Amino acid sequence: MPKPLPPHGERLDADALLVAMTLAEAMPTPVRELGAEAARRLFATAPPDRPLTPLDRVDELTVPTRSGPLRARAYHPPGPPAAGPRPALMYLHGGGFVLGTLDGVDEVCRAMAARSGWAVLSLEYRLAPEHPYPAALEDSFDALAWLRGSALEHGIDPDTIAVGGDSAGGNLAAALCLRLRDLGLALPASQVLVYPAVDDAFARASWREFADAPLLTSADARWLWEQYVGTDPEAVDPYAAPMRAASLRGLPPALVLTAEVDPLRDDAEAYAERLEGDGVRVTRIRHSGVFHGFFTEVGVFAKTDAAIDDVVRHLRGVAAARAATTSAS
Template sequence: MTLDPKAKAFLEQIEQAGGEPLPNLPLAVARKGAREGFIATAGESAWIKKVEEQRIPVEGGDILLRIMTPIAEGPFPVMVYYHGGGWVLGDLDAFDGQLRYMAAACKCIVVGVDYRLAPEHKFPTAVEDAYAALRWVAEYIHLYQGDVNRIIVAGDSAGGNLSAVMTQLVRERGGPTIAKQILFYPTTDLRLLSHSMKELASGYFLSESDMEWFRDCYLRSPKDILNAWASPLLALDFQDLPPALIITAEYDPLRDEGKAYADVLKQAGVPVQYTCYKGMLHTFVTRLGLFDQAKEAIQEMNVFIHQG
């Protein structure tokens, strides 16, 4: 394995900056740092036709959706996007540049979902918020020139986890229909026992201790680790799930559980396209200003969305 030079420089910059490990930081400080880091590395914003916002009701409150329409002729495929951040960090402003770029590059409507975060809102709140957003899109996205027959769930890291869970949940609840799923370095097994989790436990941006902290913030109790809504790799049935594009990074502790999820889908007869980006770190797709590979991954997403 050879770490990409830009990834190596990114890690060196973080090390030189010093600072406390993520689990030691006050929550507000961790969130502010994550937001600033994503915005600083997002690159130039892409031109799109319009951005609209919609608040939708969920149990105990409401959540924000940000709807991004490309400069093109509809009807459009619709990507419901769940951002990463360990279910604890991140918001639509932090990921705004990435979502605009995806809308423009993939000629699709992107609906960013501002699901409620842990630890204030424990599992399964994020799951139910994600499902509420999906149902709203299925009912109303035609008003924005979206094609209800081409709804795709997508997300990175914890958002990849939520996307995978959605494909299983809609089967249990009888809809809405998901045409495809796109998972960037998804969290699929909160037991955190994979080879890559141990091999890359520290020193590669995301650490094993970070994942333990995210898990402890998110879950109600250790029993939730084995719940398929938290660990979709532990589901009993993977048949009849939508075709999947799964992208991982070579130097990511989550690499092997992403690959394992691709493997179980394939074994169940689900069409799967899997790519591990050599030399890359966790979160590389959201850092368009740093890594050319981020744009390559989004081009791979574009092809996948429009094929077949």
């Protein structure tokens, strides 16, 4: 007798359907009931002995921050050394502010570096509930400052550094851009937001339509959010929930990627619309047939490969625009 389809199975492509069915068996208990420690053990992944995208150079780094040293990993594009410093993407992993590690995004960082020609710095920021808001944002802020200050010694162009991330990492990237703008500091070259968590209202239609979506349900998303910011909506500011910002004007150009079957989908797409409305150049792409989390699963979803190519095209366009501006001046 065939197994019943998981929720929204009829909307998933073949890769996503297979993963959804596997997850249903492997995760009979919701994340919110497992708790942080058990969920971390369940989701812990070690990189394979032979990565799908081998690189000539991957550096394990320690980044100094106000809270102490943090682990980071720098991925250098393959091939001969560049004639000059390279552009770089500072990447912030997802995991609902509670989960996530450097290893969990190792393959996607390798792929982005190999295909784009950009260096990628992946940061292991502090996690909630042990370190609630604004710990992760402070870590991201300090890491970007460090990267800019030490860029040349790592072969990186300090004037062409973008920030990006998936889910919670997308939230941090968006919030970091807002914070830098409000402080009058140099902005990143771009922001790469992959199904970012940007609103704390949980009110748009996708929260109801995909409340029982694979991997991330609406109830689990709310629980993860509460570990990060608590349960008092009055305590939430725009650097926790970027949709709360009075204006998004003056922010860096953005790429916003979303998944069709995802409670966060409508919030992320509404944020992209607000960016456009406030004069920010935005590329919006929705990937059909997949659910939250697909972006980092290299070799599992065909749509992962397509989404990485979206990021690569965007980063190459940013670099080309920067180069044109520099040569014109």
